[in-house]
């Protein structure tokens with residue numbers, strides 16, 4: 190459920206008309222609903238009620254400072270995958286003890302910063318990383334709390350680019366080698382081995398792969414405890430999917446996911462962490478764009494928008510579907526038109542949808558891309574020298590620009606011309 194509904198024929202973000210935002214900030218732009226962000230975080234938090242837990246928002250899905258502050262103030266932890274995300278979490282006021290550091294390529298510099306400024310745990314993904322973290326911790330005279338990410342070799346049945354839990358993927362250590370690696374880690378004086386981490390992929394629309402993975406984690410917990418390791422925390426990753434296409438069946442709810450967690454690992458006495466990103470931020474955001482031209486091709490009509498693949502890359506990168514709705518509702522009974530919806534970038538890949546049946550639209554009309562709050566703004570670029578588009582946050586009848594659109598001058602002045610040129 191989200192808070193983007195039509196009122197008197199005009200699409201609104203909570204109590205604000207999108208037209209009003211467009212008039213003030215220009216198009217295209219991202220807009221987020223604080224009520225939806227809050228609701229989605231609380232769904233997870235409530236689903237794990239009764240267990241010692243922390244919901245860590247996967248910041249890579251949306252790392253705007255205002256979004257992080259909103260979720261952090263609700264008590265969310267953060268899952269970060271870079272020194273930049275760590276810095277963003279701290280800048281938004283999230284304490285180190287609520288930040289977990291994931292990712293296969295942490296540098297020594299990133300480790301040092303997190304150890305110096307406070308970290309809940311590192312999710313370590315390889316033996317060379319264990320060695321590096323041990324070295325850094327010893328050099329600082331501290332011990333680094335760690336889990337080790339195991340790869341459970343389950344098929345998440347999601348898009349190949351976002352599946353991470355098969356043995357062929359680059360993530361974690363094979364679960365078959367876990368005992369050996371844990372024994373090795375336990376011997377490293379700079380590390381405190383506190384738990385197990387697993388994350389099998391993103392946009393999962395079925396609970397079965399989670400169940401398979403978590404049962405393996407439960408078994409491993411018992412085995413490792415028998416080996417003498419004090420396993421007391423399980424990080425179960427993120428990955429629960431969202432409905433991108435209105436006509437598809439709804440993916441499982443956080444409540445069902447929470448029940449699954451309790452059923453599979455709930456009796457181990459471990460503290461539970463989860464790292465949802467998309468399910469918290471995805472349907473909490475829209476991208477709003479204006480139609481520049483309607484172009485009649487030989488056998489099709491193109492809706493040419495002022496947004497492009499550099500602003501929202503998911504369709505080009507993952508063949509992703511986004512529902513695209515008119516901001517002003519079509520008259521009841523209006524005949525639908527079929528469009529290829531494209532952006533102005535000079536690549537055929539700059540196509541948001543092909544042969545999409547939609548309300549008839551004209552130049553100047555506004556459209557809203559649904560489910561664009563996750564992996565939208567964070568993956569955008571200035572390809573074709575199109576300035577990053579603004580982000581807007583709505584709360585009730587208020588809205589604020591939370592990242593302004595750079596001017597051409599600001600964009601250009603980030604480059605420098607050497608004196609010798």
Ligand SMILES: *Cc1c(COP(=O)(O)O)cnc(C)c1O
Nearest residue numbers: 247391392427428464465466467
């Ligand atoms: C991407 C990622 C997440 C979040 O995935 P979502 O599908 O957005 O919930 C969580 N944990 C790790 C380690 C990730 O790489």
